[in-house]
Amino acid sequence: MTGSPETLVIGIDLGGSKMAAGLVDGRLAIIESLEVRTPIESQESLIAGILSLVRGLVSRAPAPVSAAGFGIPSMIDQVRGRAVMSVNIPLADFDFVRHISGELGLPVFIDNDANVAALAEATAGAAAGAREVIMITLGTGIGGGIITGGEVYRGATGSAAELGHMVIDVNGPRCQGACENYGCFETMASGTALARYAAIYAEKEPDSALGKAAAAGMMLDGRLVCRLARQGDPAALKVMDLIGFYLGVGITNLVNIFNPEVLVVGGGLMGAGGLILDPAKKILAQRGLRPNRDVVRVTAAGFGPEAGVIGAACLALRELKKGR
Ligand SMILES: [Zn+2]
Structure with missing residues (x-):
């Protein structure tokens, strides 16, 4: 439990395609929830959408709402409460906390979406009770969250834990979006990487099920490759092994550096x-340093898609408690 059971907060998961909000109590039970398409036409339409979503939930609350927490896919400046830069939503150099809090008349807390997912896992998910936790989320990119001493590690200004941009292969492909680097973790072990490996193996092994699927014009995404791998297709299995290999290399770096109790892996690709x-675990066992590799428990995330809402609510409940 992160607050008194009767405390009500709203957790908002601001995604590139949809925004989900939940009215959550101090036991982290979701009492009401709403989900809408993210208005990405402009920053103004996005802000208007956010406000109407939260007001919709406030109006349904059986008692006063104490705060709103947001998980945002952006680089955050915690000192100034700003969303500095985003990839999938039109939010840049925006005084998020001041503006949204003023409009709603509620305390507002923000953090990066991967940080709030980590908070959800460390509070009530696969790492519940642990104080040293690393979380990585495998999707189109790779998100990261670090919990140390039971608190989110945010760095100097709030944009730490970009674990997806740790370099795994200096000669690897150019990274995505605003990252100028090469061979980042997310270019080597994400859903984007999987699609690239799948195309390579489909061409190498045209008689495999993966090769035939490619020839039939099917999209070689995580779901398809995963299904073929489960059916025993050797080419699809090689793709999964390669993702697992690079995932293991990245996990080994993180375990050597942070000595976590639990390393949680979530996201669509999981x-x-x-x-x-x-x-990935095999690589860690072979290459990790002792005692770190023996101490850590590497596990799948406990929460599914609701991690964002729960995590954002956790953030609000924790910050409220600190403010008391
Ligand atoms: Zn990068």
């Missing part, structure tokens, strides 16, 4: 489960 996590 639908593949052991297909990528088992080879």
Whole structure:
């Protein structure tokens, strides 16, 4: 429990395609929830959408709401409460906390979406009770969150834990979006990487199920490759092994540096489960430093898509408690 059970907060998960909000109590139970398409036409339409979503939930609350927490896919400046830069939503150099809090008449707390997911896992998910936790989320990119001493590690201004941009292969492909680097973790072990490896193996092994799927014009995404791998297709299995290998290399770096109790892996690509996590654990066992590699528990996330709402609510409840 992160607050008194009757405390009500709103947790908002601001995604590139949809925004989800939940009215959450101090036991982290979701009492009401709403989900709408994210208005990405402009910053103004996005802000208007956010305000109407939160007001919609406030109006349904059986008692006064104490605060709103937001998980935002942006680089955050915690000192000034600003969303500095975003990739998938039109939010840049925006005084988020001041503006949204003023409009709603509520205390507002913000953090990066991967940080709030980590907070959810460390509070009530796969790492519940642990104080040293690393979380990585595998999707189109790789998000990261670090919990140390039971608190989110934010760095000097709030934009730490960009674990997806740790370099795994200096000669690797150019990174995505605003990152100028090469061979970042997220270019080597994300859903984007998986699609690239799948195309390579489909061409190398045209007689495999993966090769035939490519020839039939099917999209070689995580879901398809995962299904073919489960059916035993050797080419699809090689793709999963390769993702697992690079995931293992990245996890080994993180475990050596941070000595976490638990390392949680979440995100859409974790639908593949052991297909990528088992080879990753093997790399950690072979290459990690002792005692770190022996201490850490590497596990799949406990929360699914609701992690964002729960995590944002956790953020609000924790910050309220600190303010008391
Ligand atoms: Zn990068």
